[in-house]
Amino acid sequence: MSFIYNLGIHLTDTVLKTIAPFNDKIKSGVMGRKNTFSILKKHIKNEDKTLWFHCASLGEYEQGLPVFKKLREHYKTHKIVLSFFSPSGYDIRKNSPIVDVVVYIPIDTQNNAKTFLDIVHPELTIFVKYDIWPNVLNELKRRQLRAILISAAFRKNQSYFKFYGKQLREALFAFEHIFTQNEISKTLLESINYNKVSVSGDTRFDRVISQLEQDNKLDFIETFKGENLCIVAGSTWPEGEKLITNYINTHPLKQVKFIVAPHNIKDNQIKQFQKNLNVESVLYSEKTEDTLKTAQVFIINAIGILSKIYNYADIAYVGGALGHTGLHNTLEPAVFGVPIIIGGNHKAFPEAQQMIDLKGMFAVENQSDFNKILTQLIENSTLRKSSGSKNDQFIKNNKGAVIQILDHLRI
Missing domain, CATH: 3.40.50.11720 (3-Deoxy-D-manno-octulosonic-acid transferase, N-terminal domain)
Known part of the structure; x- marks a missing residue:
């Protein structure tokens, strides 16, 4: 062998x-x-x-x-x-x-x-x-x-x-x-x-909890969000972006803003996504204070800031599980106590199923599913806060892996 x-x-x-x-x-x-x-x-x-x-x-x-x-x-x-x-x-x-x-x-x-x-x-x-x-x-x-x-x-x-x-x-x-x-x-x-x-x-729980100890303030996100409800779609792929685009174009919600952080930030794909939107949008690379205030969709064509952006989410969508790519990190938004929407292809990610069972996370298979659960979370503040709280508690209940490892190493 x-x-x-x-x-x-x-x-x-x-x-x-x-x-x-x-x-x-x-x-x-x-x-x-x-x-x-x-x-x-x-x-x-x-x-x-x-x-x-x-x-x-x-x-x-x-x-x-x-x-x-x-x-x-x-x-x-x-x-x-x-x-x-x-x-x-x-x-x-x-x-x-x-x-x-x-x-x-x-x-x-x-x-x-x-x-x-x-x-x-x-x-x-x-x-x-x-x-x-x-x-x-x-x-x-x-x-x-x-x-x-x-x-x-x-x-x-x-x-x-x-x-x-x-x-x-x-x-x-x-x-x-x-x-x-x-x-x-x-x-x-x-x-x-x-x-x-x-x-x-899983040491990832300790990792995301440490995010709460950092300064997660982002002035440009605060300018964009204002007093509106904010939906953050992180690590999105085209299949998820299609659901998001269709929802935005068919649900005119003046008091709701969307932040979308695509997994792939190639210019041609970002521009196509922006072109498909029927509402005003702004790219991270082109933002100004005025455009941030008037745009309904903020597209993050940069890397390294998504974990801080989740701090401003009222609802999160995490990409990867609608297609054949693996589900991206759902613990990053969960630590901020927000409800999360994902695709149905999540079998290899036990933490996702656990949060689904706790009713802090919701899996969708198609546009109809996505529209239904997102609308419920937008309109029902009790459901939104309750679901987010369950994710927050899930993270807290699973911390502690680092201590055991360091104890073995006698550190």
């Missing part, structure tokens, strides 16, 4: 390099991995004490951030390496203030694993949620280097729990401890005789 895995890794590397010229995202990853070792050698010396954090992408980074921050505070003299597989994570967090160097993780060949660890020699390694790299993890284990996995979530149909998943299964045993999000994951790990496991919950 080891031979098959390593053959597959080399083939994957070849395929990625072959198609890179035709795909900007893949090209970024391929070019970035070419520079990984030279970047590390520039920043890490043999005598340095180091920590290594690995995240698949931006979502996992945000998930691990509360733990990363505490470790940064504790290990003040250590150099911290942060690695990503996805360009979206690397591009947005390549200047993260809590680490010393950010790189792409190299393709998981045996030679790459040895070279990476020769340079980094981490005193502690933390992987977040998934993105298991067998050769790297086995090399960590061979060198008797500490590693933990946090906020892990496993499903029965994953390779770890199948007869053909030996390589991945063995890699899990490189972790001295695995902290899972739920009991199901713990039971699955115990079924393969991995017993150094704790149910700590």
